[in-house]
Amino acid sequence: MSLTTDLIPDGAFHGVASRQSMKESILHHLRYTLVHLPQQATPRDWWLALSLAIRDRITDDMSMTQIAHNSDNVRRVYYLSMEYLMGRMLINNAHNIGVYDAAKQAIEELGLDWEQICDEEMDMGLGNGGLGRLAACFLDSLATLDLPAIGYGIYYEFGLFKQEFLQGRQVEHPDTWIKYGTPWDIIRPEYSQTIQYYGRVETVYDSAGNSRPVWVDTRSVMGVPFDIPVAGYDTKTVNFLRLWSSHSTEDFDLEEFNKGDYVEAVRSKAMGETISKVLYPNDQNANGKELRLVQQYFFVACSLADILRRFEKMNSDWTKLPDKAVIQLNDTHPAIAIVELTRVLLDDKHLSWDSTWDIVTRTFAYTNHTLLPEALEKWSVGLFEKVLPRHLQLIYEINHRFMGEVAQRWPGRDDICRALSIIEEGEHKMIRMAHLAVIASHKVNGVAALHSQLLKSELFPHFDQLYPGKFTNKTNGITPRRWLLGCNPGLVQLFERYGIDRDWPKNLEHLRTLESFLDDNAFLDDFMAVKHQNKVHLAKIIKKECDIDVDPFALFDVQIKRLHEYKRQHLTLLNILTLYHRLLNHPESNTVPRVFIFGAKAAPGYALAKDIIYAINSVAKVINNDPRIKGKLKVAFLSNYRVSLASHIIPAADLSEQISTAGKEASGTGNMKLALNGAITIGTMDGANVEILEEVGPDNIFIFGLNVDQVRALDHKGYNPYRYYQQDEELKGALDWLCSGHFSPNDPHAFDSIRNSLLQGGDPYKVMADYRAYMDCQQQVSDAYQDKPRWARMAVLNTARMGKFSSDRTIQEYADEIWTLPAYPV
Known part of the structure; x- marks a missing residue:
């Protein structure tokens, strides 16, 4: 029987909900799903009932979308990512399906506080930072543009750690986001997949004496999918994100249980369920590395099995797979999917090598997200041999054939063969996953114009020569639904008051019409009044979270991102110390009051990053x-930075700190979010800052510091940070003061690691070289x-000029130039 829309129950695919129908849905779920009467309900009960009422309307369209896609056997993009930083879903979903006003009115008519109810939602923090948030924005845009797509990832029980400051130091706690469940997921046990790992490979012979490798003595684990609906904005398309939860294929050993050995009885079950337990287990030790590799294989093997299951339902010719499926690798974490598809086609479907490799290389595309060589993923051959022995054989075969291709292109150039080989020779042989991804993908893209240029000239120059046209650029973007419509209601209301086109959330370029108000003093005053109210709101959060009183009339100087040396939060710290010193010695000076606002998590094993957090908090305690200094300088480091916190900070920011060392930041997306909400960027010529400069013009951004060529030249001639330290009195004074014990009286050497990195360690990220230019720019x-x-x-x-940085533009470019994916309106 073919599936048609006739199978959808009456009442589905209705129009925009009225507040009355929303109210009825909320009360229905409160009583019959949650089994509470209004008199008994807690704020969390109301949030759940409201979320379920919204989900009802989303799942109607989700059913319609999937029926249409399946019945017409459409081409889909499958987006594979280890991270999805979805944040809170309620407000975004309400806006996207057009029920925000009705839902808000319904809640208020029920005598409830809208913001209090929305604040009950836990962030779905299944990501680390920009990579995961980008993936979330892309899913939103894929649905908004009516592009058939499915995202795949892991259903982590514990997301990125919850951060707390204990006496100024970062302490990590489990992020129990799923402890009480979520209204947004839909379990799909009927699509569970069982995958194999470990074991060994043996050669077997058929009756004709032909040999073939067989992967035997494996362990198995089951992946159970949970679907998160992803609704497009102002469209009926609802795609979904499928996340895999790991489960043992066995329950427990009854014999061991009966003997009283309860631990042994459930060991296998516990091992299977560990795989999806936590986002990014600490990989500083061998066990952690092994779990990371198992995680990656688990999620791509389950996802590929699901993709191939869907293909086989309506297709029988495997050479047609690239016509129906394009698989986008979000960084190298899912790159083992290349080898897994090769294994399935060779070993299970019995295709020839040439046919298999043709299918593989037409199916995959790869997005690179880093220029840092140390961040390019590598795995030891020994670990692969233990966990994925058959895949190791296939990697060697892929590399052997590729080396033949390289030798033909560059005869006698063993140096180029070594540079391009998937296998990195050395004391411990390593597998270069980025090389595998480049070789096997039909397109490789960077995420900003500068980044993509450096990929070709610095990171992969020989690959670019070998595969002309393979490398391309797709500058990142952000969804304006989440990062303006959902987080800055005051600005949205201002747009409505001044008659700005209401379709700007779907066509961000239409905000260019704001330029017609540049000579309208009333509009400018109203725009800045919205900014001020957002600052008042953030000041209350800072008071509640940090117990610091800040002045909303002060300049809010914001740096929110992952804590890493290349992002240079310690350069901002030197600025703070310098300004503090100036205020103490020249209290009469006409200094603009500033509030420095930080949000950042350091990786648990990254000692120097954690020391920088401790230093900022220690300096903040003294200054505040x-x-x-009469309150002219305040420093607030908000703990547990996350999407929902960002949605309060970003609309309130005056200045956006984007000060990474030139050539180190692939793109950045925080820079786009802050600029879209009316913050002015202070930044280096790095990542997407270069393109933001092109869009807003040099008079509307503050650019400073070394560019990529100057950084390279400085390294070439021999960089000496001591020269800057000795020649700049304020720089020397700030660093010496930090490390004098004044800010850490109980531990005078607490910040020696920062000093050592900047001086004895060679200052790899050129903090000392850029300090003076940064200080001069801050004066501007x-x-x-x-x-x-x-x-x-x-x-x-x-x-007005952030239109280019909508993720809708980015995704449309992927669809047109990489995926060849037509829109399919439902």
Whole structure:
């Protein structure tokens, strides 16, 4: 029987909900799903009932979408990512399906506080930072553009750790986001997959004497899928994100249980369920590395089995797989999918090598997200041999054939063969996953124009020569639904008041019409009044979270991102120390009051990053309690930075710190979110800052510091950080003061690691070289902020000119130029 829309029950695919129908749905779920009467219900009960009422409307369209895609056997993109930083879902979903106003009115008519109810939602924190948040934005855009797509990942029981500061130091706690369940997931046990790992490979012969390798004595684990609906904005398309939860294929050993050995009885079950337990287990030790590899294989093997199951339902010719499926690798974490598809086609479907490799290389595309060589993923051959022995054989075969290709292109050039080989020779042989991804993908893209250029010239120059046209650029973007419509309601209302096209959330370029108001003083005042109210709101959060009183009239200087040396939060710290010193010695100076606002998590094993957090908090404690500076300088480090916290910080920011060393940040997306909400960027010529400069113009951004060529030249001639330290009195004073014990009286050497990195360690990220340019640029910021009309115009122009940085534009470019994926409106 073919599936048609006739199978959908009456009442499905209705129009926009009324507040009355929303209210009825909320009360229905409260009583019959949650089994509570209104008098008994807690705020969390109301949030659940509201979420379920919204989900009802989403799942109607989800059913319609999947029926249409399946019955027409459409071409789909499958997006494979280890991370999805989805954040909270309720407000975004309500906006996307057009029920936000009705839902808010319904909640308020029930006598409830809308913000309090929404705050009951836990962040779905299944990611680390930019990579995971980008994946979430892309899913939103794929659905909004009516592109058939499915995301695949892992259903982590514990997301990225919850961060707490204990006496200024970072302490990690489990992120129990799923402890009480979530209304957004749909379990699909009927699509569970069982995958194999470990074991060994033996050669077997058929009756004709032909040999073939067989993977035997394996362990198995079952992946159970949970689907998260992803609704497009102002469309009926609802795609989904399928996340795999690991389960043992056995329950427990009854014999061991009966003998009283309870631990042994459930050991196998516990081992299977560990795989999806936690996002990014600590891989500083062998066990952690092994679990990471098992995680990666688990999720791609389950996902590929699901993709092939879907293909086989309506297709029998395997050479047609690339016509129906394109698989996008979000960084190298899912790159083992290349080898897994090769294994399935060779070993299970019995295709020839040439046919298999043709299918594989037409199916995969790869997005690179880093220029840092140490961040390019490698696995030891020994670990692969233990966990995935058959895949190791196939990697060697892929590499053998590839080396023949390289030798033909560069005869006698063993140096180029070594540079391009998937296998890195050395004391311990390593598998270079980025090389595998480049070789096997039909397209490889960077995520900003500068990044993509450096991929070809610095990271993969010989690959670019070998495969001309394979490398391309797809500058990252952000979804304006989440990062303006959902997080900045005051600005949205302002747009409505001034008659800005209501379709801007789907066509961000339409905000260009804001430029017509640049000479309208009333509009500029109203725009900055919205910013001020957002700052008042954030000031309350800072008071509640940090017990620090901050002045909303001060300049809010914001740096929110992962804590890493290349992002240079310690350069901002040197700026803070310098300003503090100036205030103490020249209290009469006309200094612009500033509030420095940080949000960042350091990887648990990254000692120096954690020391930088401790240093910022220690300096903040002294500054915030020093009456001599009369509140002109405050420092607030908000703990447990996450999507929901970002949605409060970003609309309130005046200045956006994007100060990575040139050539180190692939793109950045925080820079886009902050600029879209009217913050002015201070940044280096790095990542997408270069393109933001092109869009907003040099008068509406603050650029400083070394560019990529200057960094390279400095390294070439021999960089000496001591020269900058000795020649700049303020720089020397700030660093010496930090490490004097003044800010850490109980541990005078607490910050020696920072000093050592900047001086004896060679200052790899050029903090010392860029310090003076940064300080001079910050003075330009202060001067501009005091000119209120000028600052207002700059802020408006940043919001108006962010159209290029919509993730809708990014995804449309992927669809047109990499995936050849047509839209399919439902």
